[in-house]
Amino acid sequence: MSEAPVIEFHCVTKKFGGVTAVEDLTFAVRPGRIVGLLGRNGAGKSTALRVLLGLVQPTAGHANLFGHAYQDLPDAPRRIGVSMDTIGPTPGTTGRRDLRIWARSLGLPDSRVEAVLDQVGLTDSADRKVKGYSTGMRQRLALATALLPDPELLVLDEPVNGLDPDGIRWLRELLRTLAAEGRTVLLSSHLLAEVEQTVDDVVILQRTLRYSGPLARLTTDGADRLEDRFFELAGASAPGGSRD
Template sequence: MIEVQGLTKRYGNVEAVNDLTFTVKPGVVTGFLGPNGAGKSTTMRMILGLDRPTAGTALIDGVPYRKLTDPARKVGALLDAKGVHPNRSARAALLWQAQAAGLPRTRVDEVLELVGLTDVAGKRVGGFSLGMGQRLGIAAALLGDPEYLILDEPVNGLDPAGIHWVRGLLQSLAAEGRTVLVSSHLLAEMAQTAQDLIIIGRGHLVANTSMDEFIRANSGVSTIVRTPTEDGAAALAAALEQVPFTRSTEDGTHV
């Protein structure tokens, strides 16, 4: 479980994150939703120990990231898919990370196959498209076969087939009991991927709920009818009053 309590980050007079408190449970995909600039990336960086919070705590499996004994096998993260030397091949970019983490070389080819980059493993990363770079970043996150996954906008630049693949991958990893936190600024994407939802805006927590509950509470259908005359509107209203209809009450009954 990821536990965030009172997390705050200020840069001078700018408050990027303000008193965030939430938990990310294992076994489900948790969507981290908010517009660009809402504080999602800053929050993820604090969870991963890359930024020091002004106040509050972020714990992974009960301890700060910096105190994990084997972080590569515990947590996989994708924050910036472009953070790879452009003159390295995809395989070389993953190999040095595997060696630094004490992971077997064979794991590199396994994750390259998993993300569909086997055929371009020997090509320079600088020639990769945005979508291929995202796949490489996901491969790096999966190197240690981690229990926790923290991914910042992982479908950015992917084509529809790639987006569908990422959805299935994240859901299958969560189904194995892993803890998956994935950010996006698109509600439509999160609705097809996540089971739980954390929403922030301007660094503040807006909602922390299940996806089903959020959609149910914020969905509705309205119809606007325009008539050329007031008499027409009155006639329509009178006609509608004669039409039987049902509506659901909060307790689930129909009247």
């Protein structure tokens, strides 16, 4: 496996008017790792992901995927699977129909739809309308969409939200399996206890970078709690904050 970074942020700053969402953000993600992007609501996590995926332009700096800006990366939609709030199902569709729409846009066979439905545990609910899905089922559908192209990299924005304890454990085991296959996962979250059981590396963001590196180093091989180290690095909470 190549050790070249899968993701690189270089001095990324993004301002919305007079509000700075992220400032001078620099870090890298190595292949085959699960990386937790951590921060409070408003810390800039989602903004950083949108910059990475070319959805917003940075005010300064740049972010690369496999050495390229997203828009310049050959076959980007098939190399990178994404689950974010801004990517939702087609209104009025069933789970299976929605995945088939995505599959055809990517040039993938319907057999790939059946594979990911099974992978996320939605086969029995695939012909129900998505509007009747629970929050947890919608999260599984979003993950199925991200997995459709069998990507090298998964970018997941708050993937645990809405999952019950069984679903959270299932997701953790799935992500570990994907990483063992050599894939890379970047997930944003504010659920520190769950992240501590899932990730290899941690990026702590509070508008600026507060930490980037192995979880084991941050927690002294588990002697310290991630929650305690997070608050030491992120500082005290304050009213208001930047856009996320």
